[in-house]
Amino acid sequence: MTDTTARTIPIEAFGPGAQSVDVPVLDSHLHHVEAGEGDPIVFLHGSPTSSYLYRHLFGLLAGRGRLIAPDLIGFGDSGRPEIAYDLADHERYLDAWFEALDLRDVTLVLQDYGAAFGVSWASRHADRVKAVLLAEPVIRDIESSALPEAFVGAQRVIRTPGDGEKFVVEDNLFLTAVLPGAFLTPLAEADLAVYQAPFPTPESRTHLIRFPRNLPIDGDPASSVEYLARNEAWLASSTDVPKTLLTYEPGFLVTPTIVEWIRENVANLEVHAGGAGVHFVQEEQPQGIADAVVALLARAEAR
Template identity: 45%
Template sequence: MPTVAVLDSTMYHEDLGSGPPFVFLHGNPASSYLWRNVLPAVDADVRRLAPDLIGMGRSGRPELPYRFADHARYLDAWFDAMGLDEVVLVGHDWGGALAFDWSARHPGRVRGIAFFETIVKPFSWAELGPGPRARSELIRGPEGEAVVLDGLTIVEMAYTGGVLNPLSERDLAPYKEPYPTRESRRPLLEWARSIPLDGEPADVAERVAAYGRWLADSTATPKLLLTFDSSPVLMITPEVARWCAENIAALEVVHGGAAGHHAPEDQPKVIAREVSAWARRQGLTTPSARSGSASA
């Protein structure tokens, strides 16, 4: 299996095709399995890689608090171990936030970013709808550990309530299999408690503010925002999409139709098609003149 050593552990990844590297980053409570119907449908002649974040999917489970900085550190090591440069990133949920963070800290190694349903800026409690606010309050409160750690409710809710088309038990099983024990679910809890709201947690809010400055200033790096509709659990609402258009440089916005927050389950072909078309428009499907295609 495509597993590489990173720091004191290992990270698993999917690897399809050849050409300029496109890296697809998942969020919570997902894994590279999220991209199973997207990667084969990308019609550009590019190399498609999708890692499992540390502590998630088939990657290793070192003893960590699994803070944002921990994920970023292991992801940095994965990029270096894979020898990836001149990368195009595609990010969803926390995967989008990690893509922004990596790009802000490695601006010379990124060619473009496509993103959807991710954390584009710090939020306030007032901006949350009733449903997301109630879930955040529950998970951040004293009952949060029991809700997330004592079972697989957070996974089941994501792929039954966070999508327009609830997954069958057969399709849901690979999302659940990596988390057989209470301890194995700690990364899911930490991610769920890390969404920056009114400046807390402070370390995550600082990372988001830092990559926000890069998003505003990186005029030479093309970006694609995919928006969706018809679900009450969407993070990128029309108001947030307008904010992105006004505050993110070199941004193209494309509407992807009806989907829930976990849009690759509802609209995999649309995501693949629009990322492919954007990449061709921006000249990202051919090696750059500076360094060409990277390989492992």
């Protein structure tokens, strides 16, 4: 495990005491930011962001535990191995990272694909999970009829061979149009630049197309639907693990149908309104998320 200084993610944004750490995993490394001591609180991001998504939470949750926010493989300051970057690849590298740090009594704070991987890890390491918070998670097949028409159109382009590569890789529209468009209040240019910094060239963006192409919409791709379905038994049976779902207005991936499914199929669950937000709600509602984490920890400790 080594500390390095050549970063695209500004460590000072996470507050006093935060450190950048590289953890060797498999044939590469995962970078994470961490601060504090105690039981780990692990923050997992999704597409196309990084640990930087959770910088506000570090200050708001100081003293609540060992705060750890990794960059998924191929994102942020983590390594870029020659892999397909399918869901199973991300899972392998994240699993190796959890093992390298020997994390136990873990509270998971999950967004987007970070939820898919975090819940998968929890389902296979049930004795190491303390609590789970979901905020705009990828957790279930999404019906296109509930998604914004512009996003559905972009997805259609991205999933078309050739057109998708031009949209995401060559023209960089996923980072310069789709990402900035997913906020109620425009993200500051300096913050947007941090998310864009790891991907300055077409060559650096080739794998970015994998996440949007793997997003399960109307049952496609079936492999993603099946991946998420493998977690359902644990979600329904883990009565000893408190869970919180935060919902947002207008929200994005967590459609009313998905909210209802979560209410009916996830054990030991509380659902709370998180306020106004779209998808990257950690940028828009950090205080509400921090308050929900504190309340979730209290539920876990009261077991």
